[in-house]
Amino acid sequence: MLHFIEDLEDEAARETARRLVPTGPLAGVPLLVQARTPANAPMISQLLDAGAIRIGTSTRPRIGAVAQSYGWNGSDYTRNPWDLSRSSGGSSAGSAVAVAAGVVPLATGGDTGGSLRIPAAFCEVIGFKGTYGRIPHPRTGRSLGSLTTAGVIGFDLDDVVMATSIASGPHLLDPSALPDWPVPEGRDRQWxxxxxxxxxxxxxxxxxxxxxxxxxxxxxxxxxxxxxxxxxxxxxxxxxxxxxxxxxxxxxxxxxxxxxxxxxxxxxxxxxxxxxxxxxxxxxxxxxxxxxxxxxxxxxxxxxxxxxxxxxxxxxxxxxxxxxxxxxxxxxxxxCDDIAVTVASQLRTALPPGTGCTRA
Known part of the structure; x- marks a missing residue:
């Protein structure tokens, strides 16, 4: 109905869960990874090292599409859980839908021109693009255009911030990435x-x-x-x-x-x-x-x-x-990523679960 999965890795996920030693901050948390994410992407390895369990890959637009604000699973369009006649946004289409539908609390994506933020906004969840370089890039660091930032979509802002912090910091594949970003402490001030x-x-x-x-x-x-x-x-x-x-x-x-x-x-x-x-x-x-x-x-x-x-x-x-x-x-x-998420926390309006949304 929602068509947000490109590849379900259920058997591998079950095996990982059976072998999991629950010590990391994301221990046992199901994670959906955006389709066509490079296999050596530092963000993915760092989230998995923290205990997250990869359950599959999420949809994104067709390869070569000019407009990216939709998703495609190979046979049908990814649908918005608030209205099945509407788009999920994109390119991180399936990631936003899976979170909005309650299938996973966190999913990954990339943002070159709004590809985390657009689907998150369309689906009533949270998408965070940090300062360029906040999360290490898998292709040996800073690109010529310096547009794309990997990031996380989630239902809870604190979860998104924690996952971003875990994924942050220099990596062998990107020693030019920004320093580790600790989870920001709340600041009581007038913004x-x-x-x-x-x-x-x-x-x-x-x-x-x-x-x-x-x-x-x-x-x-x-x-x-x-x-x-x-x-x-x-x-x-x-x-x-x-x-x-x-x-x-x-x-x-x-x-x-x-x-x-x-x-x-x-x-x-x-x-x-x-x-x-x-x-x-x-x-x-x-x-x-x-x-x-x-x-x-x-x-x-x-x-x-x-x-x-x-x-x-x-x-x-x-x-x-x-x-x-x-x-x-x-x-x-x-x-100043800490300021962005702190201000956002004072603006977010949480709608009651099930208010118009098709939850799994």
């Missing part, structure tokens, strides 16, 4: 945030904007007025993605991408001199129809700016619009 309903001329639908303003007004966060002059990143993102994929890129395009990255980094540095975090809607729309991903490529326009700059960004659920989940994206300064 100042800036809210933007859109970025670089792209704005969320009015109902989404209205819901976020209401949730912010009801939260303990202080909303401060500030301007942020981010420029559109479409061309820069395409150039950086081409570099990461080994495709040829001319010097003019590279110069533009570097200029755009530098401009937006400076604009965000100026903003974070005034506030602790930036809050935006995670997506421009609620979940689209499962087979209309090509018509809605702009769904992640509020996400990929932070892949280009490498800032930490986390999405948490804040409510429903037209019966479908809405996520709030919290962005903090480079290296």
């Amino acid at each position: 100042r945030i800036n809210y933007q309903p859109g970025l670089a001329g792209r704005f969320a639908e009015p109902g989404i904007d209205r819901l976020l303003r209401e949730e912010l007004a009801a939260s303990p966060l202080t909303v401060a007025t500030a301007a942020v002059d981010l420029q559109p990143v479409h061309r820069a993102w395409e150039t950086l993605r081409a570099l990461d994929s080994g495709r040829g890129v001319d010097a003019v395009a590279i110069a533009h991408a570097v200029e755009m990255r530098n401009h937006n980094n400076t604009a965000l540095a100026d903003l974070f001199d005034q506030v602790d975090a930036l809050v935006t809607p995670t997506t421009l729309i609620v979940a689209h129809a499962y087979d209309q991903y090509e018509e809605t490529r702009v769904v992640g326009d509020l996400c990929w700016a932070f892949n280009v700059t490498g800032h930490p960004a986390v999405t948490v659920p804040v409510g429903l619009v037209d019966g479908l989940p809405v996520g709030a994206q919290v962005v903090a300064a480079h290296g």
Whole structure:
């Protein structure tokens, strides 16, 4: 019905569970791994070393798909547990659905242009993209484009933070990764945030904007007025993605991408001199129809700016619009992943289990 599994590894999972010595912080926790994750991915080995039990691989879009906000298991589309006619988002499609449906508490994914945050927002769960380099990369470290960050989708923010901490730190395959990231201690202070309903001329639908303003007004966060002059990143993102994929890129395009990255980094540095975090809607729309991903490529326009700059960004659920989940994206300064997740914890709205969602 939900079509979130690409490959079920049930026998191997049972054997692992039988042999498990329950000592690690994730001992016995079932884990779904995004399909086509490299076999030597440091994140996976570190989560398994902590006791998690891999039960299979989750769906993602077809190889070579231009638009990535859906999932495909080889015969059918991955469906959203809130409405089976709607998309799960993507590319970490099956991971978000499995968590939302209560099959696993944690699942892995990667985020190149919102691929953790978009499906998490569509499915009313949590997706966290740390500062670029927070989790070691399996292909010998920093890529030319420096877009993709591995990460975790989960139902509980504390679980997502713990799993990210476990997976963090330099690795033989990526000695350039950021230092180990300890689970942040709660800080009792008044957080100042800036809210933007859109970025670089792209704005969320009015109902989404209205819901976020209401949730912010009801939260303990202080909303401060500030301007942020981010420029559109479409061309820069395409150039950086081409570099990461080994495709040829001319010097003019590279110069533009570097200029755009530098401009937006400076604009965000100026903003974070005034506030602790930036809050935006995670997506421009609620979940689209499962087979209309090509018509809605702009769904992640509020996400990929932070892949280009490498800032930490986390999405948490804040409510429903037209019966479908809405996520709030919290962005903090480079290296300030602890601030991003702490602010997010004060904004998250937990809906009662079973409120419209098809739970397994």
